[in-house]
Amino acid sequence: MKDANLAVLPRTWREAAARRREGSWSRVARVTAPYLYLVPMVVLVGVFLLYPALDTIWVSFTRWDGINAPTFNGLHNYLQFGSDPAFSTAFVNTLYWVAGIMLLQVGAGLLLAVVINASPLGGLFKRIIYLPHTISGAAIGVLWFAIYIPGQGMLNSALRFVHLGSLQHNWLTDPPINTFAMILAGIWQGMGPTMILFLVGLQHLPRDPLDAARMDGASALQMFWYVTLPLLRPMTVVVVAISLINSFKVFDIVWVMTQGGPYRSSETLAVTMYRESFVSSDFGYGASVAVLLTAIVFVISVPYIRSMFARVEAN
């Protein structure tokens, strides 16, 4: 009771005296001052992020060449998805990316984390695997382009070296191999964070169930499948959501390595969006691809955002 009463009192006598003396103008200043701290952040985010995001939705319902005023054309852009072969190629390629990342980055990343966690040199391996993630997608595109050059590139050279010359390919010009080749580059870049998040999860697992299973004589494989994996579930949800979202948005590597070609055979949705808007000046159609991407990403993120906000409200 006493505490509750104290909380109502002014914090200091000096403050109370100041409040008694102040006029109505300085009262306005005192009440509004705390909001001024929000102004830079809200204005910047509002003007450069939120307004453009909302405006893109409007643009997606128009026909617009970027020069003349946009004209409303309803759902036309969205209906075009069905009849545009470039779009369906991009959609399928994007699904290849998603599947590749899920299988090879998330799946193998989990195994890698388990193995690294058990190795005495884990710290070193962790750094080596993470290193490519610090390099830009543009730089990775240039580098892997060099690796895939048919004659002198490292991949075909390596295949000839181990007498598997028959497996050589024109990695970046034959669809759909060009998409698979770029997915490998993407995994080289993205493996680091995936593995680190799994490692964090593994290091925070409760000891008791693991010890109990060990006492009961469970084999390593049984331990992993029946104990580790279920306990790791919360982190797995986060990693799967992040990886799904990122794999739907792939742009940099594709743009630098093939620009989506040859003949638009290796485009992803993000590349289609860029090409339609900034190469073909069909901004309405480009915007509708962006909105579709957003819709997909939002559906995937629901569980992730929910867990994130649960954490925010908890603290």
Next chain:
Amino acid sequence: MATSERAVSKVRYGRWAITIVLALMCLIWLGPLWTLITTSMKSTPESVGDTSAWSLPKSPLRLFDNLKDAWSTSGLADGFKASLLYAVSGSALAILCASLGAYSITRLRIRGRFFWFVLVFSGTLFPLQMYVIPLFKLYQDTGLYDTRGGLICFYTAISIPFCLFVLRSFFATVPTEVQEAARLDGAGDFTIFWRMFLPLAKAPIAVLFLFQFIWIWNDLLFGLVLSTSDGIRPIAPTLAGLQSQYASSGQPLVLSATLIASLPTVVLFLLLGRYMMQGLQLTGGATR
């Protein structure tokens, strides 16, 4: 007794077997960097031919000549300097704006704390593709297109939501007594923010700066869309342009340029990698 000893040594052997397999994997993992570095040390004729991927460079010191050539090609030097400016100022301004906001949301008397937070944080929820078309138009209409100021504004804005997320949870953990004590000494809200909260948040601010610096340095999309001339264009789109222009004529030049473009972030990682990986676990990984 004997069985448990055997079990222990079995586990130990298992660990070293795993380690050897991992070491081999890591060697393969570093293969692309071998290409990057050795090709940057070769002359153009040395870099072609069926066995060139394995041949060692004849004179490794050629690296410096190649780097010098790349540095003066197609505005790479300009791109490097421009990106340095964007990455430093964008991250710093974003941290400043976000820390002011986070301080107000957690510590001052305002209405709708959660609303303001969600409003700003929702800036990270959209795929980047949702921003580019209206920004392109806005920048052309207002004269921000192809200016350093325009790029700094955008990079600041895109960095704010994540900084707010981290700083808000950090400020929430600062005990109220700290603030009360300062107030008793007659310090105003801004003084408390500037003299106490900012210095207290040194560690998360350093991690945020690292993250945002690398993000801005590595950005390709907005550099492509919002700028076009040398001196304004950031490093990643400059490198992409260099690739489409020179990839067929000279790998050493293109890969030397790639080496230059990757150096700052790789050096940061080698020096501060531990904090980067810790930062990742602190935030659960940023979606952007």
